[in-house]
Amino acid sequence: MVIRPLSSGLQAIAKIELNENPERVETDVDHLRQWISHQPHLRSRTDDQWLLSMLRGCKFSLQKAKKKIDSYYTMRTSVPEYFSNRDPYLPEIQKILKLGLYLPLESYNGPRIFLNRTSNTDPQEIQFHNLMKTALMVMDIVLNEDDNCIIYGQCLILDHKGITINHLLQFSPLECKRALVDTKKAYPFRFKGLHVINTPFVYEYVVTMIGRVLGAKFNSRIKAYAEDNIHKVWENVPKRVIPKEYGGDGKSVEELTDEWKRKVENYKDWFIEDSKYLCDESKRIQVNSNELGVEGTFRQLTID
Incomplete structure (x- = not known):
């Protein structure tokens, strides 16, 4: 796994405020990567550091991180003038x-x-x-x-x-x-x-x-x-x-x-390369409310 190491002070803040568990980080990042691979409408970045940033911004809730990633690329479709x-x-x-x-x-x-x-x-x-x-x-x-x-x-x-x-x-x-x-x-x-x-x-x-x-x-x-x-x-x-x-x-x-x-x-x-990542709404699969995962149990699933 390729990520930047944190200072001891910043790592402590991440643990306290973001629920970050260093022993679980790689598993959670892999979980997101697997989830992305099964979303036909998403062409998303999957590098370790980017996915970890999404997790940190969502306090390591996999469910919220999935929604965040989906929103990140949906915004590119809904407001193309900001990203083209x-x-x-x-x-x-x-x-x-x-x-x-x-x-x-x-x-x-x-x-x-x-x-x-x-x-x-x-x-x-x-x-x-x-x-x-x-x-x-x-x-x-x-x-x-x-x-x-x-x-x-x-x-x-x-x-x-x-x-x-x-x-x-x-x-x-x-x-x-x-x-x-x-x-x-x-x-x-x-x-x-x-x-x-x-x-x-x-x-x-x-x-x-x-x-x-x-x-x-x-x-x-x-x-x-x-x-x-x-x-x-x-x-x-x-x-x-x-x-x-x-x-x-x-x-x-x-x-x-x-x-x-x-x-x-x-x-x-980087910006030129990044333009290939997007959301294709025509390929979105309609899912029920539980499809993104249920807090407390969905970490056990390989693919949800």
Whole structure:
């Protein structure tokens, strides 16, 4: 089995918070691989590390991991504009990468922070589906590389400095649902919080809309901050992680932008190869509610 070893500290967190049992990992990964091989509608990745990330994101529930994998590829069918033509050198993607609109900050012993700065764009030039496409490319890289994010979870910071009504008009209810709900269902990142900073007069509309889409559980994790109390966002984050522009000692936004532009570009061959993995709904076999497995018993089955 080929997987990255965890530090002793991260392994302890995985055991406590995700129910990870190192002695059972290989068996569970093999179980998922066998299940995928009997799903004619799924053309899925089956490498050890990717399947393990799905298990960790579902706290090692095989039933939930199967649903997560199915949702991950179903999203590619239901929202093809987010996943087609993922060549990092396409002009529309290059434009977004150069602007640094979606940036993972440096890792630390806590949830991975993603900084979204869409307000510094011309809404007439940046189309929402291209922004989402690029953001999901970044998320796929993090999914491939960052065990820390898979285990600790993720936190999204939306910087709305300079946002206008024209920016908000890009977010139709349908687009908002796709971007937030579908992504949450498809990716194995545990949602730890959404912080909206530099909130203008329209922030109540934005936060209310997001809260309604995500539901009560996640609505409690959404916070909005005006410019004069933005420091509260970073209270539990090491200064070495916080970008210089936000009062920290971490890499500047410009440095992070250059770093992630190069990283996404270096994944070009991976994205091209990844395009072959998908969901073909015409081949989906209708199953009963127990087909995905019953918690507590289905680990005993080789194929379900």
